[in-house]
Structures are given as structure tokens and as C-alpha cells.
Amino acid sequence: MAGTWLPTLLTDTPQDGYALAVKLARVAVKMTQADPTIREDLRTVYEKDAGALIAVSSVVATHFQTVAAANNYWRDR
Amino acid sequence: MAGTWLPTLLTDTPQDGYALAVKLARVAVKMTQADPTIREDLRTVYEKDAGALIAVSSVVATHFQTVAAANNYWRDR
Amino acid sequence: MAGTWLPTLLTDTPQDGYALAVKLARVAVKMTQADPTIREDLRTVYEKDAGALIAVSSVVATHFQTVAAANNYWRDR
Amino acid sequence: MAGTWLPTLLTDTPQDGYALAVKLARVAVKMTQADPTIREDLRTVYEKDAGALIAVSSVVATHFQTVAAANNYWRDR
């Protein structure tokens, strides 16, 4: 993860915030398994595993909480 | 997930907020497994798996926290 | 889940709030598995599975956080 | 769970708050599996299962967050 990949938690819309949460969930996986070939192999497995997909969704939910709070829930838009 | 699917976290009622939380839980699955046929196959499995159903409920609970906070818990209604 | 089942997050007592959290945990399961017969079958399995019971308790805990915050922790009672 | 078992989230000390969190984690199990004999059987299993013990600890942690917030983290004691 060289370079700047997370300059801010602020986004224009809730939907952009959700996309950021998905990104935040993926980065930790990349940092733990740096080899893109292995990650691709794992992906072919877990994208057909309901439990894994729900677990990914859970991580996204936690990050979305953070991003939503950072943006004051986009209340003032 | 083309187009706008999450314009706001604000809802009229707690019940609408809960429905939004369910939606938020499902979108991460769609973004990870884009193929609707595979998702449908997975669904026939996990909808009969108590552990998976409870895990889905857990993701909904996390998102409902976010939506409820965004709406100031609908206290002022 | 036709009709209004969640008019408010406010409850008179912490104990009522806990009961609401239990309800919130169950509704997501109902929304994912709409068939009551299948749910009843699953119940006979998971109510004898320690892991599943603890997982249910975890979902209740997350919802109770939300309900407790909504009620300002019933501090002013 | 007849009668009042949760009159308040307020406790005198953090330690009492932790004990309340343990209780809150257990009640959801009781509400899902009402039969004390079956619960006792399950207990003999999960109390020797590291994964189950860690999962119980996780539920306690979530409830302790709630109780600690309710008590303003016992800062003013």
C-alpha cells in the first residue's frame, strides 16, 4: 500500500462513504496477504462462500459506522 | 450497483431505518459477488443455515446502529 | 413483516429495552427466511447449539446498545 | 425471565458494571433456550470449548460498552 490511499474520511454522499467503507475493509486483507496471486485464489473461494460474504459485509458495516460518524451522517447536505 | 442507491441515511420512522439497515447489509454482498445467479445459489443454502441467518442479523444490527444514530434515534418524532 | 412493528425505540424501562433488542435481532432472521416452518426447523437445531445461542446473544447485545443509547440509558428515570 | 431483573443500568463501580454485562449476556441465552436442563447440558460442552468461551467474552465486551457509557464511565466517582 505505497503512496496515499486514505487522505480523508470525508465524502460527498453516503453512497461514496459506503464505497470508502468497502475499500477500508479490503485494505487490511491486502496488508496481511501482500501477494495478489494468493489473494485472487482466495477470492475465487470466498466469493462462493455465503459465510465469508456475510463476514465481509460485517467488516464493511463497522467501517461504515466510522465513515458515517466522520461525516456527521451527512445530515447537513 | 450503478446509479444512486443511498441518497441519505435519514428515514421517517425506525421501521424504515431498519429496512435501510437490511439493504445496507445486502449491498456489500452484492459488491463482493456481482453475479446474481451465484448469489441466488448461495441464498438457497444460507437461508436454511441458522448460523448464517444469525450472522446476517448481526450485520443488520451494526448498520441499524448507524442509521439510528444518524436519525438521532427518531427521538423528536 | 406487514404493518407497523417498530413505532419507536423508546421504552419505559431498561428491561423493556432489552426485550425490544431481542425482537430486533429476530426480525432480521424473519426477513431473510420468510417461511415460518423452516424457521421452526432451524430453531430446533440452534436452540441446542451453544455457539448459535451465544451468537444470538451477541446480536441482542448490539441492538441493546442502540436501544439504550436511544433512551439515554434510562438515566433520568 | 419473570419479574424485574433489569431495573437500571447504573452501578456503583466498574466492577459491578462488568458483572451486569455478564448477566446481560446470559439473559439472551435464557430467553432463546428456556429449558434449564438443556442449558446445563450445553454449558458442560461450551465451558470446555475455547472458541465458545472467547465468544462469550465478546458478548460481555459489547454489553460492558453499553453499561460503561450509561455510567459515564464511572468518571465522577
Add this chain to the structure above:
Amino acid sequence: MAGTWLPTLLTDTPQDGYALAVKLARVAVKMTQADPTIREDLRTVYEKDAGALIAVSSVVATHFQTVAAANNYWRDR
């Protein structure tokens, strides 16, 4: 867990707060499995189980949230 083991959530440093979070995660296990011999047996298993170690880390993370909030994130130090 006789005697006072949790007099306060306040710590001098974030690092001390993290140590307290580790302690809070362990106490729930002790309260559920009171026999130190069985706990020692379980430990020899789970300390070589990646999934269990990650699960322990998850419980610590939840408690650290609580302790950090209690200490106002040690911002004023």
C-alpha cells in the same frame, strides 16, 4: 474473582489502557470457566489456533474502545 479487580477504567497512558482491555477480555473467560486447570488446558490449544488468537484480539479491540472512550482518548495528556 474475589476482591476488587476493576477499581477504575482510567489509566495513565494508552498502553496501560490496552493492558486493561486485555485483562477485561480474560476475566469473562475466568467467570465462565472457573477451573484454572481446564483454562490452562484450553490455553495450550487456542494459543496455537490462529482463529482463536484473532478472536481474542477482537474482544480486546471492543474493550479497548470502552477504555479509550473512558479516558477521553488520552487527548489531554
Add this chain to the structure above:
Amino acid sequence: MAGTWLPTLLTDTPQDGYALAVKLARVAVKMTQADPTIREDLRTVYEKDAGALIAVSSVVATHFQTVAAANNYWRDR
């Protein structure tokens, strides 16, 4: 974990905060399994296990919530 490894939760950027969250997730594992050889063995297993990688990501997400809140979500940068 001798010496000071967590002097503060404050970081200059969200990205630095994320790196700190990854560190916080790893420390609990180190504290539970102190032997670096065993940890290395475990790593070769879990870094090829999608479920374990997602679980690590979940722990990072919880710690990132804490670090982000500590930094007031880096809103004032």
C-alpha cells in the same frame, strides 16, 4: 511487549491511523502467543485462509473506529 509501543492514539493522517489500527490488532495476538516461531507458523496458515483474513480485517475495523474517534475523524486537518 517491553518498552513503550503506544504513546498516543493521535496520528497526523487517517492513513497513519489505519496503520496504528493494524498494529493494535496485532499486539493482542503477540500478548496471547508470545513465541515468535509459533506466530510465524500460524501466519503461514492464516494468510492463506480467507476466513482468517476477513477476521483480521474485522479487528482492524474496530480499532480504526477507536483511533478515528480519538482523532476527531481528522476533520480539522
